[in-house]
Amino acid sequence: MLNFVIFGPPGAGKGTQSEKLIEKYQLIHISTGDLFRAHIKNQSPLGQRVSELIAEGQLVPDEITIAMLEEEVDKNPQAKGFIFDGFPRTVPQAQALDAFLESKNGNIAGVIALDVDQDELTKRIAQRQLETGRVDDQADKLQKRIAEYFDKTIHVLPYYEAQGKLSKVNGIGKIDDIFAELSAVIDKY
Structure with a gap:
């Protein structure tokens, strides 16, 4: 199985x-943000709790996040691999x-x-908030995130660097150029 973590701050791409x-390598994308938003949309008890935490700009506790993530992996036993997006956020999660x-x-x-600097992140998320209206992209919550x-x-990152698994890619530029760099990293595996 080919499993990767894609790492970066909110708005990094x-x-x-x-x-x-996903399209190129037929991997399953697991975004904790997407999982949280789905639970929030469905108004599940978990979604209500996650909604409160996100609205306050806080991270969701490890046990909730890990349980949701494991459930998603278990739903896809035939997967070629996974891209984990937004997880792990702490060494204990890793x-x-x-x-x-x-x-x-x-x-x-x-x-x-x-790698994307804070000025670029702010600009990207302001644009995304205009386009999608995501509540977690509002200026006050964004700065917390x-x-x-x-x-x-x-x-x-040092946790994975110590294992020889970390690659850094410049996240500023044309989407296709960044994708080519990411693909070059994955193709090494």
Whole structure:
């Protein structure tokens, strides 16, 4: 199984690039953000709790996120692999993902970090908010999410770097040029 984590702050292009990678490599995309939004849309008890947390700009607790993620992997036993988007956000989540995949005789082949500076992120998300109206893209919540990434989430990268699994790709430029760089990384596996 070919499993990757696509990493980067909100607005780095993870979703856009994941769509292209899914098509090229026939991988299953698991976005924790999409999972959360689906639960919120369905007004499940979990969705209501997730909605409260996201509205406050907080991260969803590990146990909720991990359970949702494991459920999605288990729904796709014939998958060629997965792209994990928005997860893991902490070293304990990374360790839990590794343990879960090992229990399925799998692992994370690589982690691709999209590097995008804060000015570009702000510009992209402002545009996305105009186009989609996502509540988590509103200016006050956005700054919390970006700060959360740079204060906490980015510290997951050394965990994967120590395993020799980290690749960094410049996330600023033309979508197709960035995709070509991402594909070159994946093709090494």
